[in-house]
Amino acid sequence: MKRIILFLLAGLFANLGFSQELWTIENSGIAFVPQENISHKDNVEMAGLGTSFVVAYGVNHNGTLHLTMRAFFPKFRMKPLCMETTFFRDIDLINPLYLFLTGGINNVRQTPEKLIGKVKKISFDGILNIEEEFNKKSHFKIIRKIYPSTVYPAIFQIVEIENLGEKPANLEIPEINVCYTPNRSLCEYGQYKLRIKGVNSGGLILAPKQKHTFALEIQASINDNFINLNPAQELAKRKDFIKKAQNSLVLNSPNDKLNTMFNFAKIRATESVFDTNGGLIHSPAGERYYAGFWANDQAEYANPFFPFLGEKNSNLSAQNMFKHWSRFLRDDFKMIPSAITAEGRVTWNGKGDRGDAAMVAYGAARYALANGDKKTAQELIPLIDWCLEYCKRNLNEDGVVKSDCDELELRFPAGEANLCTSSLYYDALISAASLKSELGDNSASQNYLSQAKTLHKNIRKYFEGEVEGFDTYKYYDGNNILRSWICIPLCMGISDKKDGTISALTSPKLLSKEGLKVQTGVRDFWDRTYLYALRGIFASNEPDKAWETLQLYINERLLGKRVPYAIEAFPEGGKAHLAAESALFCRIITEGIFGIRPIGFKSFEIKPSIPSTWQNVILSNIKAFGKNFDIEIKRISADKLELQIKNNSDKKLIKKTLKNGETAKIKL
Structure with a gap:
């Protein structure tokens, strides 16, 4: 009877949206302890400037380790030159202990055992x-650590046996x-080699409590130019990278799960930067997208976040x-590429205009302001102006922006003009107006504000409407079912239909325990809309x-079956841990x-939105606007908050009392 009740309760929790927590928070990370006769498998991506790899790990039904790896080297381009021709290999030797032997030392005829x-x-x-x-004839404790080099095209596994x-x-x-050696004619820059090498091999006799450390190094080279690397030093560098990410833009909320996932998101969002012949390039990764960048993933999602963390x-x-x-x-205003790949040498416009100019203008304007550097802003202004002019030239007769599709690239219909593109264009105009004002061009600033005001009216007239009983937005003209991208106006300061939109987003028609569905009646979900929706509701x-x-x-996402990062999509893409989605998660905190x-360059608006059960929350070591400062929000009463801003020497710069939902303008 007890077992039946527990089963029914588990089903009830699943239906209500509660996921099974397989992991627990431990120190600065998460931990999984396997249960007998139950298998669990997952994978995680890690990266450095020279490599990225996806390691699949888990526990088989018999309790043994499942471990495989696919390693990528973004600077090593294969032929023919195109988006996805990064040199990669599956590494069967990632579990070298299957080759290790152990046995008795008193009987030389005793058959050695495999160390499994x-x-x-x-x-x-x-x-x-x-x-x-x-624990058989010998008894060993085995500890492995798997990590990338922060700089070189190398991956390491350190194995300590006690x-x-x-x-x-x-x-x-x-x-x-x-050593793997692809045919030279397939390699772009010379003869590639991938070497898998063991360090500290041989026959040993370990005394009780004695330890031995073995290392496996996976390194790619061009023309045999292998680098002599120290696994322990490379581990220290990886730990230092993680520590710097955790110590910058520190979230101290009342919830440990939120704090922990925020720390993880900072790592994933920033580790996916690769040193290429086209300069440093942030890429989505996910076993496909390396040494290239996209108007949505990088320009729109990730780049506006980077100034806050301050990672170089x-x-x-x-x-x-x-x-x-x-x-x-171009002077004829032909659309810019949706993506620039292969170290900057290949462009992609495979689905036509996705609203890419609006994406780039939005991201570049927000980045220029938060970065706080006038020179960088002046360099970005021509790009921002061009993209805004492109959008203006593509307004339809109703005054909203035409585009062939949206960032979902015709997987789902988007009509002639979609809500996402026009909302991004609107926000870009607002940010560009602030940017022009900072650069002393008040006329251009007022012009952009006037265009934004008109566009806001047109967005309301064109997109607002009742959809499936909710007073919200039609994603495009003729759309009659709910779409998750109705969340995007909430993130752009357009709140005219917030009540109906929030109700629709959190209704069972769109929200499931797995994710936020693309539209009513489908299983497909993409985390980018879920993350936008969360930010917008805050x-x-x-x-x-x-x-x-x-x-x-x-x-x-943190403690369930697929951890510990935001994912791209399902069922497409296999829930890949694309990097920019983690930046979107971070923006739930900074902007939500x-x-x-x-x-x-030194100023921002702030409108805190903290749960009624929270008494305070702190975001410290913020690196944006050319400063290093902290923000603390304290609850004074049910409808009042105290805002304190301090510099990094703990000196109070600003102290204000705000009503719930009130916006304050801050100049540092």
């Missing part, structure tokens, strides 16, 4: 850590030196990407509704909960 242990724990903190135990027995133990580690390579990649796009500005001063929905998301909107 049982998994005791798997944890992840930006490094994949696996603990195993082998003798837990009371007697000496025999251990044989074979020498591993395997990410900011440099943003500036480099905008320079690449500036190469394609920004609309509905923090309790937003927090309730955000908790469902965190439970699923804290309500920060850049309006100048």
Whole structure:
């Protein structure tokens, strides 16, 4: 009877949207402890400037380790030159312990055993850590750490083996030196090689409590120019990268799950920057997209976030990407590429105009303001102006922007003009007006504000309407079913239909325990809309509704079956951990909960939106606007908040009392 009740309760929780939490928060990461006779498998991507890899890990039904890897080297281009021709290989030797042998030392005729242990724990903190135990004739504790080099085209696995027995133990580690060599005619820059090499091999006798460390190095080279690397030093560099990400833009909220996922999102959003012959390039990754960037993923999603974290390579990649796009500005206003790939040498417009100019203008204007550097802003202004003019020239007779499709690239209909493109164009006009004002061009500033005002009216007239009983937006003319992208006006300061829109987004028609569905009646979901929706609900001063929905998301993505990052989509893409989606998660905090909107090189608007159960929340070591400062929000009463802004020496700069939903203008 007890088992039946537990089963029924589990089903009830699943229907209500509660996910099964397989992981727990541990120190600065998460941990999974396997249960007997139950298998669980997942994968995670890690990256450095020279490599990215997806390691699939897990526990088989018999408790043994499942471990495979696919490694990518973005600077190593294959022929023919196109978007996805990154040199990659599946690494079968990623689990070298299957080659290790152990056996008795008192009987030389005793048959050696393979060192195949049982998994005791798997944890992840930006490094994949696996603990195993082998207990037969010998008794070993095995700890693995898997991580990339932060700079070089190399990946490492360090394996520490400790003798837990009371007697000496025999251990044989074979020498591993395997090299993959693709045909030279397929390699763009020379003869590529991928070497898998073991370090600290040989026959050993471990005394009780004695440890031995073995390392596996996976390194790619051109023309045999392998680099002599120290696995321990490379591990220290990876830990330093993780520590810097965690110590910048620090969220201290009352919820440990939110704080932990925010820390993870900062890592994933910034590690996917690659050193290429076209400069530093932030890429989506996900086993397909390397050494290239997109108008939505990079310009729209990720780049506006990077100034807040202040990670050097990410900011440099943003500036480099905008320079690449500036190469394609034409006097006849032919559309810019949707993507620039293969180190900047290949363009892609495979689905036509997706609203890419609106995406780039939106991202570039927000980036220029938050970055706080006048010179960089002046370099970006021609690109922003061109993209805004392109959108203006593509207004239809109803005054909204025409585009062939949207960022979902005709997977679902978008009509002649969609809500997403016009909303991005509207926000870009607002930010560009602030940018022009900062640069002393008040006439252009007023012109952009006037265009934005007119566009707002046209958006209302063209898109507003009742859809499936909700007073919200038609995603395009003729659309009669709910679409998840109705969330986007909420993120752009357009709140005319916020009540109906929020009700629609959080209704079972769109929201499921797995994700936010693209539209009514389908299973497909893309996290980018879910993350926009969460940000928009917070920004609309509905923090309790937003927090309730955000908790469902965190439970699923941080501690469920697919962890610990935001994903791209399902069923398409296999829930890949694309990098820019993690930047979108971070923006739920910076632009949603804290309500920060850049309006100048040293100024911003802030409209805090914190759940009624929170008494305070702090965002510290913010690097935007050329400063390093902290923001603390304290609850004074049910309808009043206290805002404090301090510099990094803990000196109070600003103190204000705000009503719930009130916006304050801050000048640093």
